[in-house]
Amino acid sequence: MDMSESVTFAVFADLHVDIMHDSIARVQAVIGAAKQKGAQFLVHLGDLTYPEEEFMRERFGKTQSDMDPIAFRCTRNEEKREVMRLLRECGLPVWHTLGNHECDAGTKEMAEAYFGMSAPFYSFDCGGFHFVVLDANFMQEDGRILDYENTNYQHHPRAVMPVLPQEQIRWLEEDVIRSGKPTVVFSHQSLTDTQLGIRNHEEFQAALDRLNAHEKRVLLCANGHAHIDGVRRHGGVYFWDVNSISNIWIGMRYACVRYSEAIDRDYPYLKGTAPYRDPLYAIVTLTPERAVIEGTRSEFAGPSPYDLGFPLSGSEYPSTAEIQSRTLVF
Secondary structure (H helix, E strand, O other): OOHHHOEEEEEEOOOOOOOOOOHHHHHHHHHHHHHHOOOOEEEEOOOOOOOOHHHHHHHHOOOHHHOOOOOOOOOOHHHHHHHHHHHHOOOOOEEOOOOHHHHOOOOHHHHHHHHOOOOOOEEEEEOOEEEEEOOOOEEEEOOEEEEOOOOHHHHOOOOEOOOOOHHHHHHHHHHHHHHOOOEEEEEOOOOOOOOOOOOOHHHHHHHHHHHOOOOOOEEEEEEOOOOOOEEEEEOOEEEEEOOOOOEEEOOHHHOOOOOOHHHHHHOOOHHHEEEEOOOOOEEEEEOOOEEEEEOEEOOEOOOOOHHHOOOHHHOOOOOOOEEOOEEEEO
8 A cells, every 4th residue: 555645534423412421522532533543634424513502692693492392402502612622623624514413403504604614515635535525414395405404304204305406416526527536425314225315316326327437536425324334335436334423313212321310311312322432433544446444343331222122124234333444445
């Protein structure tokens, strides 16, 4: 491996400051690992947090009382500020991906302002590689494409979701061709045929097939959202589900006390998860020939989902407290 051609980055997904009691420590861990491994940037794949209340009130005149009751309401304002400070001051470029829960307290524009994003989808270069961040937080209903906002995606049972709009698919093709560099695509939801992936994955795959028809342009797509670890390959492109840094959501049907009654009182949604005792993240080293993924392994804090009767069919891949280390050969 010619390391002079390599790019190294750190990736994590689905922190959920709105749920977890130890979000700050988990972010500190991934930042520390990124620096130790010489990462050139850090990317999160969505569901980090929705904006803190003071920001929402001062910038947009909204408060938590305006939120949909079905959303993960929390008062983690100080923790949110500290997480954002850690990322802002970590000394590395940090690239943000919008997740569905970033849209729970307001609009995408509010989340973009909070993260300092210039657009919900965009691209950037690092070394000899091109990176694209997409936004699949849309639903289709009665022929209309609607943005996720204010937890509306929880109230449209007839809608098809999530979907990646044609506008973004066309933009992706033009952007990748214009770049001329091998490309990695980041998104919150899976872009292939998984249970929780985009519903128009065939259209997206057709775009990848066109891009890769004569040369390998798009090498890897990485996503969060499902809180699982797994890789599949379609049309020569790898699709990597990046496990949550924090937990898998199993629902209140399987609720149990994980840490203590006191913690559960302060963090009421925690009991609906199977949290990982240690933070999960990955360090990825790219060369033109391969992606070397250095993952992390932990264990469940308390019973595993399956100990509680969570169905094996409840997720695309088995629920595990790890991100496997693996090498993907392009």
